[in-house]
Amino acid sequence: MISRVLLGVFLAVLMVVTGVSTYLYLGGRQSHVAAAPLNPTLQTPSPRALVLPGTLFLVQNGAIFSLSVGRFHQITGQGGWMQPALTPDGNLLVVRKTAFYSDIFELSRFGRQLKQLTFNAAPRRSYDTGDNHWAFYPRITSDGKTVFFSYDKPKGGYEVDMSIWSMPLSCGLRCGTDWSYSEGYTGGDMQPIPVSGGIIYTKYLRADDGSIISQIWFANRPYPYSLYAGKALTTPQQDCREPNISPDGHYIAMICTYTKQISNLVIAPFYGSGIGPMRTVISNQMVAQPTWAPDGSGIAYLAPGLPDAPFQLWFIQRLAYFPPVPSPVPSPSAFGGGPLGTPTASPLASPTPAVVVKPIQITVFQGFDASSTMAWAG
Numbered sequence: 001m002i003s004r005v006l007l008g009v010f011l012a013v014l015m016v017v018t019g020v021s022t023y024l025y026l027g028g029r030q031s032h033v034a035a036a037p038l039n040p041t042l043q044t045p046s047p048r049a050l051v052l053p054g055t056l057f058l059v060q061n062g063a064i065f066s067l068s069v070g071r072f073h074q075i076t077g078q079g080g081w082m083q084p085a086l087t088p089d090g091n092l093l094v095v096r097k098t099a100f101y102s103d104i105f106e107l108s109r110f111g112r113q114l115k116q117l118t119f120n121a122a123p124r125r126s127y128d129t130g131d132n133h134w135a136f137y138p139r140i141t142s143d144g145k146t147v148f149f150s151y152d153k154p155k156g157g158y159e160v161d162m163s164i165w166s167m168p169l170s171c172g173l174r175c176g177t178d179w180s181y182s183e184g185y186t187g188g189d190m191q192p193i194p195v196s197g198g199i200i201y202t203k204y205l206r207a208d209d210g211s212i213i214s215q216i217w218f219a220n221r222p223y224p225y226s227l228y229a230g231k232a233l234t235t236p237q238q239d240c241r242e243p244n245i246s247p248d249g250h251y252i253a254m255i256c257t258y259t260k261q262i263s264n265l266v267i268a269p270f271y272g273s274g275i276g277p278m279r280t281v282i283s284n285q286m287v288a289q290p291t292w293a294p295d296g297s298g299i300a301y302l303a304p305g306l307p308d309a310p311f312q313l314w315f316i317q318r319l320a321y322f323p324p325v326p327s328p329v330p331s332p333s334a335f336g337g338g339p340l341g342t343p344t345a346s347p348l349a350s351p352t353p354a355v356v357v358k359p360i361q362i363t364v365f366q367g368f369d370a371s372s373t374m375a376w377a378g
Helices: 002-028
Strands: 055-060 063-068 072-076 079-087 092-097 102-107 111-118 135-140 146-151 163-168 188-197 198-206 212-219 240-245 251-256 264-269 280-281 288-293 298-305 311-317 375-377
Touching: 055 079, 079 135, 079 375, 092 135, 102 135, 135 188, 146 188, 163 188, 163 212, 188 240, 198 240, 198 311, 212 240, 240 288, 264 298, 288 375
Parallel strands: none
Antiparallel strands: 055 063, 055 375, 063 072, 079 092, 092 102, 102 111, 135 146, 146 163, 188 198, 198 212, 240 251, 251 264, 264 280, 288 298, 298 311
């Protein structure tokens, strides 16, 4: 009897020890994919880490962070702040989103609130949430006088499909102008960018099979009541969105899916109201929000570090999409050292193999908002 009791105690202890050991073993090998993103300010730059030029502004959990000299700084609280864009005088235009509306603000580079540009909350006595409005993706013209943005007006009741609007910085929305007319139940028109002679933006449309596709469009004047006014720069089959213009104004970067579950980084020459041949730079990542470096050294973007993981910050160097021109192959010489002094051709030099430039992952566990634009100051 005693031996059976001792055997039972021994087996019970063995089960506990085995269970705890197995738990600790598996816990030490679990994936960080489902872990909550870390605050970017907790990241200490490695001495060998790539230091991006200038100051990059990006968003995590409703807070805006700046990245400068390899270190992150939090410049706003987690209050629904998103979609930063630069002003000509070095400040930021940002969106603050609440549960029922969003507004555009001007902040200093250090997050101090300077001015509220829109007031989209419904009147106090209104019980209709449809009286609230949404403003997203502000961009200001180079002269600092006009702000373009996506706005949900006109709208019918609770339906929210964005159109492109402009407003004078000195006058606000009461002096605003509707530039586009969006197709219902698609999300509408997004991310306007002022360019010479007009604007470019992403237009979402419904394809013949009922799916929603996106195109990059150019408009040189307001078209408030025409769905297809202006000019499409990309085709429905290319399914492109999130445009960004290089600092010199000569190239456009964008995301193109080609109507598949992919997200390619694509660049093309930009001619103001048209684009040249498109070139795919990255095709093996879910790329979002490409943003050119102010010194032209490369493109920053967001993409998961692992499948189904949060979006991290990446950088692709200029040599990946603008490779250097190879040196010309020298012509064979007609003079040589044959046995009787006869001319012999010298061997041709071997061509230099092309250098493969891969994207550089800047962050690992931070996780940034892939629907928010980034802003990059020099």
